[in-house]
Every structure is written in C-alpha cells, then in structure tokens.
Amino acid sequence: MSFVHADAAGVEDLPRHDAILAAEVFATDPVRFGGIVVRAPAGHARDAWMNYLASLLSAGTPLRRIPLHISDERLLGGLDLSATLAAGRPVAMRGILEEANGGVIVLPCAERLDPALASRITSAIDLGAIAVERDGFARKVTTRFAFIALDEGCSEDERLPSAIMDRAALHIDLGAADAKDFEADPVSRSRVTSAASKAISAMMPPDIIEVLVETAAAIGISSTNALLQALHVARAIAALNDRDLVSEADAAAAARLVFAPRATQLPQCQEPAPDLENSHPNEREAPADHDPQNQPAETLTAATKAAIPPHLLETLRAASAGRSRKQSSGKVGEKKKSEKRGRRVGVRSGAMRTHSRLNLVETLRAAAPWQPIRKVAQNSTDDGTGRRVLVTSSDFRLWKLKARSETMTVFVVDASGSTANHRLGEAKGAVELLLAECYSRRDQVALITFGGRGANLVLAPTRSLTRAKRNLAEMPGGGGTPLASGIDAAISVCAAAKRKGQTPCVVVLTDGRANLNREGKSGRSMAEQDAVDASHDLRALNVATLLIDTSPKPGPAASRFADAMNAKYLALPYADASILSGAVKSTQWRSPAL
CATH class of the missing domain: 3.40.50.410 (von Willebrand factor, type A domain)
Incomplete structure (x- = not known):
C-alpha cells in the first residue's frame, strides 16, 4: 500500500482503493473532515482498517470509544462524586469529549445511536466547545474532535442519525474487504504527514468547483455542507499525490467518497433527441454529446453514479414513504410510564413511595454540592450522630421507568x-x-x-x-x-x-x-x-x-x-x-x- 492514485480508472478493486484513500485523507486533518462512516460488520477486516487508520494518525492523537448507553456525566463531564465526597466540595470530572480534544472518537453500532446522544456529539462538533451547568458548578471547555461511525446495520431500515451522516465527510463500505488489504505502511504515514501541511494551500480551479456543484445537483444533494466537504477532500487527495493544483481525477475521487452515499436520485445524463428535420446541416455534424466543455461534468457524474451503493435509492424512498419496517412485526404496545417495573430511561426528583426505586448514586450526586453548608449547620446543632454525608428528602433521585403495555x-x-x-x-x-x-x-x-x-x-x-x-x-x-x-x-x-x-x-x-x-x-x-x-x-x-x-x-x-x-x-x-x-x-x- 505504498501508492494512492486519485484516478481510479483501471483499478480492479475500487472499494478497497477508496477505503485506503479515505483513511489517508481523513488522517491528514480529522477535525476538518468531521467524521467518517464505515459500513462493515464487526470482524478482522474492520479491525485491520481501524489499525491502519490509527497508524496514520499523529503520535499521541487521542482515540476514545463512546459506548451506546453512556451517561451525560461521562460524555460531557460533571461532578466527580468520589472526589467531591472526599474533599467536601464540588470537584469536576472530565468527560470523554473533553479527553478527545484534538483526536477522534469511535461510535460502535452507530445505527443504534440514540438521537439525543447524536445531538450532543454533533453540537459539540459544531460549537467546538462543551458547556456544563449542573451539580452546583458551571464550566465551559474547548474541544475539537472528529468521529468514526461504525455502521453495522444488517437491513435497509437500520440507518445512522441524519446529524451524524451530515457531519461525516467520508463514507466507505468494507463489506467485501479482507484484513490483508490493510497493513501498516511507513511510506503512507510519511505521505500523510507531508500532505497535512499542503492540503489547505492546494489550488482549486473554478471549473472544478462548478463541476462539483453540477454533480451534487444532478444526484439530488442540496446540502452546502456536502459540497464544502467535497472541496476539502479534493484538496487533500491532490496533496497526497504531491500536487498543488486539484485535477479532475481528484474531484472524481472526492465525489465518490462524499457525494455517492448521499445521492437521492440518479443523474439524468440523457440529452433530448435533436430535431434533425429542422436543424441546419452544419449543426448535425457537431452533436452536443461531443462538446469538450461537457466532458469533465459528464465524467464526474458518471464516476459518482457508478459509486452509488446498490439499492440506496430504494431504501431512501422506502424510508420517506412511511414507517420503518422494523415496526411492522411488533411485539408489544405503546410505551407508558410506570413506577413498578419497566426499562430505566432516566432519573427524576421526587418523594419516596411504596413502589419507587431510589437511584443512590444520583442521590449522593445531588447532595454533594450542599455538604459544606449542611455541615456548618450540623455543627451549630450537633446531635452527636457525626454523619459523613448529609442527605435530605430534596436530594432523593428516583429511577424513571417506562414499560410497554400489552x-x-x-x-x-x-x-x-x-x-x-x-x-x-x-x-x-x-x-x-x-x-x-x-x-x-x-x-x-x-x-x-x-x-x-x-x-x-x-x-x-x-x-x-x-x-x-x-x-x-x-x-x-x-x-x-x-x-x-x-x-x-x-x-x-x-x-x-x-x-x-x-x-x-x-x-x-x-x-x-x-x-x-x-x-x-x-x-x-x-x-x-x-x-x-x-x-x-x-x-x-x-x-x-x-x-x-x-x-x-x-x-x-x-x-x-x-x-x-x-x-x-x-x-x-x-x-x-x-x-x-x-x-x-x-x-x-x-x-x-x-
């Protein structure tokens, strides 16, 4: 893997070529590209690609994994309960997003990502900061990171949250890849390091920009974010090939990686048939199909169309037509709040009742910021109990349960x-x-x-x-x-x-x-x-x-x-x-x- 060619003409295994190219492009500046979506089942091939990408990142780049059911305190930061109880004052705890500053987070099973969690992650990406105001203190920290979304969906209905899809510049599919295809290469690492400083200064000809805009419109992409991402990717590909000027091949590769997975319609490449009876004889000799000025746009559109995943458009149409198919075989009724039984979906404050379930950790977390004040009050009215943690009824935090009805x-x-x-x-x-x-x-x-x-x-x-x-x-x-x-x-x-x-x-x-x-x-x-x-x-x-x-x-x-x-x-x-x-x-x- 000591080569990367933007021009994929003649490449026998295009998905493998694009997977390697996407890893090297992403490694040049992960934060600039926002993220990369990797559709592949768990296995040796995906692990090998992840190891290959890690070998391309700068030494010391943070790489953090985000569990599906992570709490807000661990994700964004919050009160360090054990340190707070030991010190007798609020002590802040760093969240994973803060620890990932300047690095990359990994989202396993991203197709099952909760929309609320996806919203918190993308909000931190957009703002470049995290604001935490809870548990008796307020703090705002700067953090800039990228993400790798691992899409393990087995059916057409399992799709990533739209917020994650929109922020990810690169999309690849490793379904047919082999672990041997991705082996660490020192030459690739040095090329990525060199391209990182050259990519931002690579020149983008106006005609290439115009062709990218036309291609995006031809396949139904209206997001300006996708177009900007394609421009950044094209510059990075040119820098990886040691060029100062973005070529048509660089733009075609960028369109395959950025545009193709976002396509909502097939490009209409057919021109209306000319009126030969009413046309001038000289006009018949020069059909519009052979106009040299149209060739870059046609080439780029054809390359993007060829890279559109099979059945993608059918999946999009089915998703927009109605409910998800995974609801059609339902098991139970609608969700309802319950105090006795059900799945834990959060925490609320309230008084203890017969069937209430106390969340001890959250109760202590609510009580921790008030310990200095309560201990002063306790000393003035010491009853000799010497309680280490003072908890009142206002601190009680109860589990919120949600059960499905029959x-x-x-x-x-x-x-x-x-x-x-x-x-x-x-x-x-x-x-x-x-x-x-x-x-x-x-x-x-x-x-x-x-x-x-x-x-x-x-x-x-x-x-x-x-x-x-x-x-x-x-x-x-x-x-x-x-x-x-x-x-x-x-x-x-x-x-x-x-x-x-x-x-x-x-x-x-x-x-x-x-x-x-x-x-x-x-x-x-x-x-x-x-x-x-x-x-x-x-x-x-x-x-x-x-x-x-x-x-x-x-x-x-x-x-x-x-x-x-x-x-x-x-x-x-x-x-x-x-x-x-x-x-x-x-x-x-x-x-x-x-």
Missing part, C-alpha cells in the same frame, strides 16, 4: 346477511392467524360480531387458541346490519382495555350498508346516522383503527365511516386470510392521529 386487537365483524356469504370465512381465518402470532407475544384478541338485531361479544379478550377456534367455528351469520351497535361494543371493550393499561387496536370488517339503528329498528338513514355518531365516539377514544371494506364492489359507504372514525381504509374485494392478517399487523403499530 396489545389487544378487537375484531368487529359484520355477520349480517349481506356479508356472511362474502367475507365471514376469511375473517375467521384472519383471527386464527393473528391469534397464533399474538399467543407468541402474549397479546390478546377479542371478537365482536353484529347482525340480526344487535352486537355480540363472541370472543372475550383471550390468548387461548383452543377457546378461540371453538368460538370462531360456531360464529353464525345472517340478518340485518346494526353497524352502530357493533362499534359501540368495540368502544366498551377498548375502554375497558385502556383502564387496564392495555393498548387496543380495532379492526372493523363490514360492507358499510347499515340498515338497523341502535334500537334495532329498520331505517337506512337513521341507521347510517347512528353509525356515524358511533364512529365519532370511537375516534374520540384515540384508538388505532382499520376498516376493511368487505363489499364485492367497494363503494363510498364504508369509506364514509372510515373517515368518521379516522381509520385506515382498505378495500379487499379479493383477499385471503393471510392478507387480512398482514393488514391488521400494519395497523396495530400505527400511532392514532389526534
């Missing part, structure tokens, strides 16, 4: 004569499929049918497969369509579920042809008005709802009720039980609109 799916099935012959069998199959999945998640399913003169709770909330299948097999059909009664029954079940702390979801299967009102009397106009009123009541309950139109020819009737209850509308004139089950699962984890 999910319950309520099926409201139209069993009237107009529906029983079309969709009743498929509704039974959907309930059975979903019940088997809910059983593995310990969730519940309830079944309400309406037909004849009212609604019946055929299947009370249960997880029992045997009981569910028996009741489903015996579910009758026929009679009128008391839609309002069915919705009212669903409201009662959902309200009871909410009182128990559960997260209900309603699935209504009907053709929307209500003909019986709440009192069981015939009359389509009154029945439809009662159904609309009941739909509004269900909407007020703020429950995720799906309405499946079971009519052979879907019309506006069912859609009207879906709008009234703020439900997702789905017309399935030709659907089987598995399709219905999939539609229900996609609705279970949709947050209801307020």
